[in-house]
Amino acid sequence: MIAADVLERVLAGAVSTGGDFAEIYAEDKRSTSAGLDDGRVEQVSSGRDRGAGIRVVAGETTGFAYTSDLSEPGLAAAASAAAAAASRGGGGVRTVPLSASAPHRPNVIEQDPDSVAKAAKVELLERMNDAARSFGPEIVQVSAGYGDSWKKVLVANTDGVLADDEVVRTLLRISAVADGDSGMQTGYQSMGHTVGFEIFDTVDVEELAREAARQAITKLRARPAPSGAMPVVIKHGTGGVLFHEACGHGLEADHIQKGASVYAGKVGQRVASPLVTLVDDGTMPGEWGTLGIDDEGHITQRNVLIEDGILTDYMWDYLRARKDGRPQSGNGRRQSYQYLPMVRMTNTFVLDGPDDPDDIIASTPAGVYVAKLGGGSVNTASGDFVFGMTEAYLIENGEITEPLRDGNLIGNGPKVLADIDMLGNDFAMGSPGTCGKDGQGVPVGDGQPTLRVKSLTVGGTA
Amino acid sequence: MSRFESDLQVVADRVVERAGPGEQIEAFVARGGETEVRVYQGDVEHFVSAQSEGIGVRVIRDGRTGFAYAGTLEDAAIAEVLAEARDNVQFGTVDEWAALAEPDGVAVTEQPLWNDDLAAYPTDRKIDLAKQLEKLASGGDPRVRVDDANYADAHGESAVASTTGIRMSGRENGCYVSVSTLADEGEGDDAETQTGFGFSVGRSPDEFDLDRAAREAIDRATRLLGATQPPSRRVTVVLDPYVTAQFIGVISSTLNGEAVVKGRSLFRDRLGETVAASGVTLIDDPTNPLAYTATDVDGEGLAARRNVLIRDGVLQQFVHNSYSARRAGTVSTGNATRGGFAGTPGVGCLALSLEPGTRTQDELIADVDDGLLVQQMQGLHSGVNPISGDFSTGAAGLLISNGTVGAPVREITIASTLQRMLLDIVEIGGDIEWLPMRSAGMSLVIRDVTMSGS
Known part of the structure; x- marks a missing residue:
């Protein structure tokens, strides 16, 4: 994308006014998307984004500028804009010898989506539309989306780092609306992986569509969700968002360093039930949050955050690690070249526990079974978090009974982690997610076995 | 623009x-x-x-x-x-x-x-x-x-x-x-x-x-320091202006002409019917220069205009861009939205406001026996389903008893349905605030909302 000698000259220029660190992050991205709604392929869309973000750090101050002009003069102009914001005088001539790191490519791409005919992508949507609509006469509306992207990333900095990555993403989503005497209900399914179009050799897209339709139709006979604190069982592969919100964000080192997390100062202490081992792993082949390098050029890795309930470490990016004088953990990420990197999760999940998932339900006399969670959000300082349930059932006498209407659950992170009293042995990764923080969205994965929280507040009306 | x-x-x-x-x-x-x-x-x-x-x-x-x-x-x-x-x-x-x-x-x-x-x-x-x-x-x-x-x-x-x-x-x-x-x-x-x-x-x-x-x-x-989790019950809620603006934002998606023509709006067959309490008037007016999102033109380049969506509780019209209008057999209301050059125009309200009442928040609170002043909502994107109407969000605020505000509470949800909440509006405050959002805010009193806590 950019020659090494150009990178070296631009970096040297960036620190010539006193900055102590400079970095170029460049990306070239092509994307294709297609949307089907109301029985029609509304449009196929193609996008091209290319540019570089340059940051210069002087002490505690970071200057940042970006440009869509990847020529040497374009990069130099952005570098001087970034340097102007972070200069302390002094500086001078400094050479920046870059040494390329060996490529780290956890994902294997067999069929580049760019080489696949657009007609084949559109056909997936039509198949899903047909499958959802023929699942039952109650289905009155279907919308489906396809997206793929190819992104080449290049990172170079004045520490000599020169690393690149190529990330391919393939995504499908479907939502179905069912209509009945009680009004309309919705079902939603999605799948996304950091692999090529070969994923559709193994994924049954019709099954995905039928699942969304089944969910919507099931909810037509749903009763209002209960109101108040009660045991909640969460199905495997759907509740990773619970950990993402209940503790993931609170373990990001930027919140920790500013004392804006309930988990600050707690390394080595018990923060969760002894059943819980929490991992953030950016190397899992094919998963939505997987990368070869993070967006600061650091090779991704597997980080154990909580082990048997004891807090072992936080997640780190370049600046936060530098401040604490410790290594980065591969968690420096950004939405695009137009944004500064910060500490973010990759794939965050809880490892298997000892329990048979059927036993977990059978040993719950009364409560709620959540078969699918929606999004969530957290206040890292207080630990209070919410997440939505989009498919849930009552548990009565150890059995799953009636379906429930949508609602939110609310809890406090540290309290809920301590309250996990049963953990299944049926680990599964969940659906692709987009995590929002400080105005930036990045793709993340999550996963967990079936589990039970002794007490969570269910926000229904009954 | x-x-x-x-x-x-x-x-x-x-x-x-x-x-x-x-x-x-x-x-x-x-x-x-x-x-x-x-x-x-x-x-x-x-x-x-x-x-x-x-x-x-x-x-x-x-x-x-x-x-x-x-x-x-x-x-x-x-x-x-x-x-x-x-x-x-x-x-x-x-x-x-x-x-x-x-x-x-x-x-x-x-x-x-x-x-x-x-x-x-x-x-x-x-x-x-x-x-x-x-x-x-x-x-x-x-x-x-x-x-x-x-x-x-x-x-x-x-x-x-x-x-x-x-x-x-x-x-x-x-x-x-x-x-x-x-x-x-x-x-x-x-x-x-x-x-x-x-x-x-x-x-x-x-x-x-x-x-x-x-x-x-x-x-x-x-104000939330020392907050506790109260027992679950039904209460009257008074929404702070900022929270009301968020609530009105959710309502607006049910009045979206694209959702209507594609059968996704719970109000799709309700034009001319009563959908809100009498006294509730909802207007989308991007020509009001006080609105933060005021604009000359919409995302398709048509003049932005004032549209009364609900008048005195009765549903008057939906908002449309040129496509949804053509399908609905009407004309664009100047409500095409565009997020930037990377997408095609959608439909949406541009600058909403309820017609404000006259009383202050304190005066509204004085009439509430058992209630909650909602100062914060969390999880609007995850707990509200604008197609079914189910509404459930995290909340924090102050309890109201016998007309005065008391102890702070948190780790609660408030729940009802969008349909019922519009009908259960008791009063709209006169304390209008123009916020950096697509909706203005003012205090809003809604009765019979379920508060879930301990």
Whole structure:
């Protein structure tokens, strides 16, 4: 994308006014998307984004500028804009010898989506539309989306780092609306992986569509969700968002360093039930949050955050690690070249526990079974978090009974982690997610076995 | 946007000139810039200065639509975008209603959305504003720390042209300061931290009220200290103006013409019927210059206009862009929305407001026996289903008993359905606030809402 000698000259220029660190992050991205709604392929869309973000750090101050002009003069102009914001005088001539790191490519791409005919992508949507609509006469509306992207990333900095990555993403989503005497209900399914179009050799897209339709139709006979604190069982592969919100964000080192997390100062202490081992792993082949390098050029890795309930470490990016004088953990990420990197999760999940998932339900006399969670959000300082349930059932006498209407659950992170009293042995990764923080969205994965929280507040009306 | 003859118009015109016979083309070209300063403990933590530009092209032929965009305005890239959009046309399904907007003769209400003073405002004074706000917010209460203090401004310029005769360009700029606060109380296992925020927005920094932004950030963080989880029950809620604005934002998606024609609105068959309590009037008026999201024109280049959606509880109309209007057998209400050059126009309300009542929040609270003053909602995106109407969000605030506010509560949800909440509105406050959102805020009283706690 950019020659090494150009990178070296631009970096040297960036620190010539006193900055102590400079970095170029460049990306070239092509994307294709297609949307089907109301029985029609509304449009196929193609996008091209290319540019570089340059940051210069002087002490505690970071200057940042970006440009869509990847020529040497374009990069130099952005570098001087970034340097102007972070200069302390002094500086001078400094050479920046870059040494390329060996490529780290956890994902294997067999069929580049760019080489696949657009007609084949559109056909997936039509198949899903047909499958959802023929699942039952109650289905009155279907919308489906396809997206793929190819992104080449290049990172170079004045520490000599020169690393690149190529990330391919393939995504499908479907939502179905069912209509009945009680009004309309919705079902939603999605799948996304950091692999090529070969994923559709193994994924049954019709099954995905039928699942969304089944969910919507099931909810037509749903009763209002209960109101108040009660045991909640969460199905495997759907509740990773619970950990993402209940503790993931609170373990990001930027919140920790500013004392804006309930988990600050707690390394080595018990923060969760002894059943819980929490991992953030950016190397899992094919998963939505997987990368070869993070967006600061650091090779991704597997980080154990909580082990048997004891807090072992936080997640780190370049600046936060530098401040604490410790290594980065591969968690420096950004939405695009137009944004500064910060500490973010990759794939965050809880490892298997000892329990048979059927036993977990059978040993719950009364409560709620959540078969699918929606999004969530957290206040890292207080630990209070919410997440939505989009498919849930009552548990009565150890059995799953009636379906429930949508609602939110609310809890406090540290309290809920301590309250996990049963953990299944049926680990599964969940659906692709987009995590929002400080105005930036990045793709993340999550996963967990079936589990039970002794007490969570269910926000229904009954 | 305020109308302004931009050089981008030429770029858009040139693309449209390339249309062949039987081909409709729309080009949307945009350019923008931003400055963002974040201050922490008296130092600049980061300073971002950036420019970006791009183009999106929509092609319609024989009822099929294709789209492409690029984040650059280089000639070669523009040619590639047009070629890609044309290529994409063949994969669309024929849609008899697919067509670009046509000029409808509605006069534009000029809006003053550009300020030369902001464009010339010196950088070091922007940094000083953020530093000043940090100081004000951290000096007001010994329990309060500042997480970050920010200054940001942005300017944008765009042009749209089409083979159907749309030709419109404009620009706008604006700025804000904001501060996030943390309030601490207790030690060891009893230690507790709550958060707050405050902001001030303007077309120029002269319009900022830093003292008020700091005071609100301090109040929001400290008022929840010591909050507990109350027992579940049904209560009357009084929503703070900021929370009301969020609630109205959710309601607006049910009045979206696209959702209506595709059968996704729970009000789709209810035109002319009572959907809200008498006394509830909801207006979308982007021609009101007080609205933060006021604009001359909508995302398709048609004049923005005032639309009464609900009058005295009765549903009057939905909002439409040209496509949803054509399908519904009506005309565009000037409600095309566009997120930027990377997408095609959608439909949405532009600047909503309930018609305000007359009484203050204190007067409204005085009439409530058992209630909750909701100062914060969390999880609107996850717990509200605008298609089924199910409504359930996290909340925090102060209990109300016998007309006076009492102890703070948190870790609760409030739940009902959108349909019922509109009918259960008891009173609308007179304390209207124009917020940096698509909806204005004022206090709002709704009865019979389930509060879930312990």
